Amino acid sequence: EPVEDKQALLDFLHNIHQSNSLNWKQSSSVCREWTGVTCNGDQSRVIALRLQGEGIQGPIPPNTLSRLSAVQILSLRSNGISGSFPSDFSKLGNLIDLHLQFNNFSGPLPSDFSEWKNLSIIDLSNNGFNGSIPNSFSNLTHLTSLNLANNLLSGFIPNIEIPSLQSLNLTNNNLTGSVPRSLLRFPSRVFSGNNLSSETALPPAFPPEPPRKNKKLSEPAILGIVLGGCVLGFAVIALLMVCCYLKKDRRGGLPTKSQKREGSSKKNTLKSQEKSNRFVFFEGCSLAFDLEDLLRASAEVLGKGTFGTTYKAAFDDATAVVVKRLKEVPVVKEFEQHMEVIGSIRHPNICALRAYYCSKDEKLTIIDYYEQRSVSAMLHDTIGEGRIPLDWETRLRIAIGAARGIAHIHTQNGGKLVHGNIKASNIFLNSEGYGCISDIGLAALMSPVPPSVMRAAGYRAPEITDSRKATHASDVYSYGVLLLELLTGKSPIHSTGGDEVVHLARWVHSVVREEWTAEVFDVDLLRYPNIEEEIVEMLKIGMSCVVRMPEQRPKMTDVVRMVEDVRRGSTENPPSSETNLEISVSNPTP
Numbered sequence: 001e002p003v004e005d006k007q008a009l010l011d012f013l014h015n016i017h018q019s020n021s022l023n024w025k026q027s028s029s030v031c032r033e034w035t036g037v038t039c040n041g042d043q044s045r046v047i048a049l050r051l052q053g054e055g056i057q058g059p060i061p062p063n064t065l066s067r068l069s070a071v072q073i074l075s076l077r078s079n080g081i082s083g084s085f086p087s088d089f090s091k092l093g094n095l096i097d098l099h100l101q102f103n104n105f106s107g108p109l110p111s112d113f114s115e116w117k118n119l120s121i122i123d124l125s126n127n128g129f130n131g132s133i134p135n136s137f138s139n140l141t142h143l144t145s146l147n148l149a150n151n152l153l154s155g156f157i158p159n160i161e162i163p164s165l166q167s168l169n170l171t172n173n174n175l176t177g178s179v180p181r182s183l184l185r186f187p188s189r190v191f192s193g194n195n196l197s198s199e200t201a202l203p204p205a206f207p208p209e210p211p212r213k214n215k216k217l218s219e220p221a222i223l224g225i226v227l228g229g230c231v232l233g234f235a236v237i238a239l240l241m242v243c244c245y246l247k248k249d250r251r252g253g254l255p256t257k258s259q260k261r262e263g264s265s266k267k268n269t270l271k272s273q274e275k276s277n278r279f280v281f282f283e284g285c286s287l288a289f290d291l292e293d294l295l296r297a298s299a300e301v302l303g304k305g306t307f308g309t310t311y312k313a314a315f316d317d318a319t320a321v322v323v324k325r326l327k328e329v330p331v332v333k334e335f336e337q338h339m340e341v342i343g344s345i346r347h348p349n350i351c352a353l354r355a356y357y358c359s360k361d362e363k364l365t366i367i368d369y370y371e372q373r374s375v376s377a378m379l380h381d382t383i384g385e386g387r388i389p390l391d392w393e394t395r396l397r398i399a400i401g402a403a404r405g406i407a408h409i410h411t412q413n414g415g416k417l418v419h420g421n422i423k424a425s426n427i428f429l430n431s432e433g434y435g436c437i438s439d440i441g442l443a444a445l446m447s448p449v450p451p452s453v454m455r456a457a458g459y460r461a462p463e464i465t466d467s468r469k470a471t472h473a474s475d476v477y478s479y480g481v482l483l484l485e486l487l488t489g490k491s492p493i494h495s496t497g498g499d500e501v502v503h504l505a506r507w508v509h510s511v512v513r514e515e516w517t518a519e520v521f522d523v524d525l526l527r528y529p530n531i532e533e534e535i536v537e538m539l540k541i542g543m544s545c546v547v548r549m550p551e552q553r554p555k556m557t558d559v560v561r562m563v564e565d566v567r568r569g570s571t572e573n574p575p576s577s578e579t580n581l582e583i584s585v586s587n588p589t590p
């Protein structure tokens with residue numbers, strides 16, 4: 001137990017005004033039980049403190065958090081913290097990430113940032129910091145991301161020459177002068193909303209920033225929160241709006257247009273109330289809307305899943321986010337910890353979690369809206385005159401992408417993270433047209449779902465009787481069913497015409513055993529020339545994933561290699577015109 005760190009945290013707790021009471025008790029274990037606290041391996045020091053959206057008000061009491069000298073990650077974002085930048089934070093010499101955004105800090109920034117030699121991410125955006133940007137930022141040789149947007153900073157932008165700096169945001173301040181040469185590599189939008197001179201010397205590659213339509217709306221007086229053009233702010237607003245709609249929805253359906261107009265005056269109040277609750281949003285959100293567009297957004301129910309209802313919040317320019325409202329999430333702390341793990345994952349084949357909301361009664365997750373809908377919709381939904389068949393190239397990319405995404409999930413959280421609900425309705429297409437997987441690990445958090453009502457029934461491995469106890473091997477099984485679905489075009493549970501319900505894995509096995517392999521494949525696929533070898537290879541992989549014994553299934557990393565080889569193999573050995581569709585059934589499926 002890190003006794004001194006614990007005392008520092010208790011001193012902090014006893015000297016702040018905090019509206020959502022933290023569960024920090026002298027008698028409980030700081031490393032194992034306290035919300036937002038992470039210790040090192042031997043539990044001798046606190047190394048991360050994440051108190052996002054905890055409703056903390058007022059200034060940070062001096063000589064409290066600054067005693068956490070081993071802390072590397074400090075996040076106090078989305079609270080109501082006021083006062084100046086705590087000068088004693090200079091003692092936190094091990095800091096790597098500092099998140100103080102969306103608070104009410106004021107006064108100048110510290111003049112000497114060189115104390116924090118390891119700092120990599122600094123987010124001080126959406127506060128009331130004034131004065132100039134200190135030159136000492138240049139000494140932060142490990143800095144990768146600096147966000148000072150939506151403050152009251154003035155004066156010239158210093159020449160910050162840090163090669164590692166990849167992300168910069170200085171929008172909506174009162175900065176003057178021109179953009180220094182060292183920062184010309186960043187796009188003009190990261191400097192917009194300032195008083196920079198026209199000879200800002202932006203290189204011709206960066207078009208001039210169009211006038212900001214909603215400039216007046218970025219004033220703090222309007223919404224009480226400074227959102228301006230900040231990208232992350234959009235997620236918050238969308239979240240708040242949807243909360244508003246959801247509350248209406250609870251009273252009976254989504255609001256009509258006139259109800260929306262009536263309700264708009266109430267939205268601001270709701271926004272500020274909710275802001276002081278438990279909003280947490282993650283970096284990297286690249287959505288960009290005008291605030292007006294956001295206020296016009298409407299909510300639509302996409303569907304009711306096992307764990308709650310999913311909404312689309314759409315904006316006038318067709319941009320949208322998806323809000324999942326989860327029911328029956330038993331433990332707040334577990335939910336928050338899980339969201340922090342998921343929110344930090346950035347991978348091309350994993351749908352990024354943009355934000356979440358957590359209170360005792362309400363839990364929401366926010367992700368991007370995928371216009372083409374899910375792989376399930378692409379395979380099975382009839383649109384307009386009929387279904388547009390999914391071509392083999394797309395199906396192959398879905399399979400490769402999903403495999404890569406799941407393999408990455410299996411490496412997270414010390415190799416303990418499991419998806420637990422892999423199915424076609426949780427897979428979308430990323431910008432490169434590869435599969436991208438969503439809803440990671442939610443099943444493990446929820447109340448157990450009886451196998452009979454599990455919507456994922458057809459994908460569920462035979463050994464899984466409790467929906468919360470999925471494993472890497474059961475994920476491999478579910479992925480195998482997904483492959484069979486892509487190859488056959490059939491749902492994981494389907495009927496053959498009579499009353500009988502057929503499980504896809506069993507059906508494929510029986511057809512292959514009868515040596516009618518060609519009958520297995522979706523007729524839409526058989527139209528494509530020269531793909532027999534690839535689809536047969538893929539079928540073999542799918543069948544190896546759905547064997548009954550979990551220990552006989554391949555590991556996800558092997559599956560990635562195998563599905564990638566399907567394409568590689570056939571380019572190296574082009575298929576003969578007469579491909580043999582025979583498959584040997586060596587491994588009985590259930």
Ligand SMILES: Nc1ncnc2c1ncn2[C@@H]1O[C@H](COP(=O)(O)OP(=O)(O)OP(=O)(O)O)[C@@H](O)[C@H]1O
Pocket residue numbers: 302303304305306307308309310322324367368369370371373374421425426428439455456
């Ligand atoms: N980000 C998204 N973009 C587009 N459609 C989505 C998105 N997220 C979910 N959907 C669609 O919304 C519908 C409801 O999704 P939801 O996740 O609630 O249920 P489900 O996937 O059918 O079941 P489960 O709750 O077991 O995952 C599904 O058709 C799903 O594909």
